Amino acid sequence: MMTLYVDAARNVHDGQSAVGAVLIINKQQQQLKKALPQSADNHEAEFMGLIWSIKQLPMVDNLQIYTDSKIVADAIQKKYAKHYQSYVDQIMTLLTEYPLVLVNWIPEKQNQGAHQLAMQALKKAKR
Template structure:
């Protein structure tokens, strides 16, 4: 099983945003930072999950994914496969498409204080722009 931690961050809401992805797999650690451009904080959180799934599809195909996020909104939307917000729907659809490449995909909400690595990487993504 691959453990994945994601976080999105915005400098302003909306503002310059970044995504962080922290992966534990096979006793190794993988860290990724991505500049996202102008996003709301919630959009950055969705984008971080998409980036994580894209990375895992390329580097860990066919594995079981256990994803962790400190965004209740994103975790709830994925678990329920529903969001009222029209701007989040295409992001949720992209997550569903990417997640379909894995035999099992789990997502769990974690407190912000347990997501420090991904938060650091997301803030780095902001600074990369």
């Protein structure tokens, strides 16, 4: 089972967004981060960040995703999000490659690794 912790960060002044992800496979940890395009709000940044993160993953049998975004976790489980359906559709298409996908919401304090990576990428993008 591959485990992915993902979080996005967004600058409220200019809309610049970034993503941080911690990937764990066979007890080996990999840290990923990237500046994203501007986003309309933090929710959009979270969806964009998850899409980017999934695209970085190697093909492994099963995937467990942890996010501190309640809207993202709920949207994937329901396969629906009123204002973000195009993102949900992209995510669902990407996830069809995995026989088993578990999506879990976790509190922010349990997602600090991904959060710190997102903040680093956001600061770097501002330079």
